Amino acid sequence: MTTQLIESLTEIVGSKGILTGEDVSQRPDGWMNAPQCKAKAIIRPANTDELSAVMKLCHQNDQTVTTHGGMTGLVGGAITSEQDIVVSLERMRNIVEIDTQNRTLTTEAGVTLQTIQEAAEADDLFYPVDLGARGSATIGGNIVTNAGGNRVLRYGMTRDSVLGLEAVLADGTVISSMSKVIKNNTGYDLRQLFIGSEGTLGIVTRAVLRLRPKPRGEATALVAVERFSDLSKLLSLAEGGLSGGLSSFEVMWNDFYSLVTSFERHKAPLDANSPFYVILETQGKSDEAEQARLEELLGEALEQELISDAILTQSVSERDKIWAIRDDIEALFSLSPIHGFDISLPIPAMEGYLENLRTDLLARWPESRMIVFGHLGDGNLHVIIGKVSYDEKHELDETVYRGLAPLGGSISAEHCIGHEKKPYLHHSRSEAELALMRTIKQALDPKMLLNRGKIFD
Structure with a gap:
């Protein structure tokens, strides 16, 4: 049956539209420690009509299908089994x-x-x-x-x-x-x-x-903040003072900033002796106007003692160097084995949650390291935990997620559920919500063929 199905799929997409054998197994099922693809074949339709015919044939044969995109996911959303075929839209790039x-x-x-x-x-x-x-x-x-x-x-x-x-x-x-x-x-x-x-x-x-x-101008600043309570005050000041132009409010805890700037590829724009560092970015009508508005805002923040130090970038290269610090995830691999968590919770609850989590981690794993950064303006934190064995990941996951529900938080802010977070979905969704989600799945995919085993069983 598998041979017949592959032959029929090849007739639909042509020889360029299908991969088998080593062309399949050499591809990973995701990013960062993802397993190799185990699927029978990778189908690469050239248009919607071909995909429609592929799915109709798979439906008739009860064939499970896993979808692959750019393979940058972090929650096992593209993991395959030997029973699957993969659908990739890599030829649909128009x-x-x-x-x-x-x-x-x-x-x-x-x-x-x-x-x-x-x-x-x-x-x-x-x-x-x-x-x-x-x-x-x-x-x-x-x-x-x-x-x-x-x-x-x-x-x-x-x-x-x-x-x-x-x-x-x-x-x-x-x-x-x-x-x-x-x-x-x-x-x-x-x-x-x-x-x-x-x-x-x-x-x-x-x-x-x-x-x-297209924004005609933008301005970027890096500031140091001494108290967590001042972060939300600074956010409010920036949103109001920049008249809706604030596009980014990225916070780096000292553990992240000091680690990343310890590498030779970065030069710390501000000394690494403050608890928090914030990247403020505004977009508007011109570089000059945004620079002036952001400079005025920084002056107000200094007067109100919301920030202790600041640097306002004067060029694109300076801006890129600041963002390179925030985006340097590779620096975290020095703490391997590492585990990444993408969570969200109300800003007032963040400080207490992180303090409790750090206490729990050190009690269970005394050698562990916790690194925090993220999009605080929208309630999203990235928590990286290093020096904990991969064999203990399930216990670590439960340690991170169990404190979120009482605070109205979410186990996934932007990376979804996939296979990895499925056992913990109950921390963020009620039984009634999960039941409705299953009803929708049953209505649209009664044979449970699409991305089977993702989100819920």
Whole structure:
């Protein structure tokens, strides 16, 4: 049956559209310690019609399908078994249209985020979603994981930039809702079913993205903060003082900042002797105007003793060097074995949660190291824990996640659930919510063929 199925799939996508054998096994199922792909084959359709035919055939044969995007996920959302086939949209990499009047970009799902950003910029427009994996992460992957990144504070998550989309269901049915309008109040918003669904409800093939006017200027500063309570005060001051122009408010705890700047590739812009460091970035009508506004804001913050030191960048290269500190995740590998956690919780609850977590970690793993940084402005923290064996990951996961529910927090702020976080979903979702999620899954994929074993069993 497998041989017949592979032959039939090859007839649909052609010899260029299918990989088998070593071409499959040499590919990883994700990033950073991900296992190698175990699937029977990787199917690479060239268009929506081919994918529809592929899914119809798989549905008829009860064949499970796992979707692969840019493979930058961190929660095991693309892990395969020997029974699976993989669908990859790596051949669907066309930007269909840029509508400059309506400020929209229509694209196939295999296009990378960076390509979309560059295409928008070429037409003097701006696609605001941004993250470190921009060069390899695909827009389809961004959509089905509802990617966040550095500018959520101002522009929202990926779902806030998707006006319409097209998806293929498990049985091959094509759902095409390629709307270009912001307001479309016509019953259920079907696109939202697929955004953040991790490929469990359908495979997104095309999307209409909302573009924004390209900012004419920007300014960036790095500041030192002495008290956690001053972080939220500084955030409020910046949001008001910059008149809605604040695009990033990135906080690095001292453990992160001092570790990263200890490497020769970085020179610490500010001495590493403060508890917190914040990257403030504003976008607006001109570099000069934003520089002036940010400089005035820093003066106010110093007067109110919200910050103890600051540096306002004067060039693109200075700005890039500051962001390079924030984005240098490779420095954390010096604490290997490391475990990354992507959580969110209300800002007032963060300090107590982290203090309790650090206490619990040191009591159980005295040699462990906890590193914290993240998008504090939108409640998202990245917690990296090093010097704990991979064999103890389940116990470590439970230690990190169990304190979130009482605080109204989430076990996943922007990396979704996948396979890794599935056992802990009950910390963030009620039984009624989980039951409704299963009902939706049953309605759209009754045979449970799409990304089986992801989000829930």
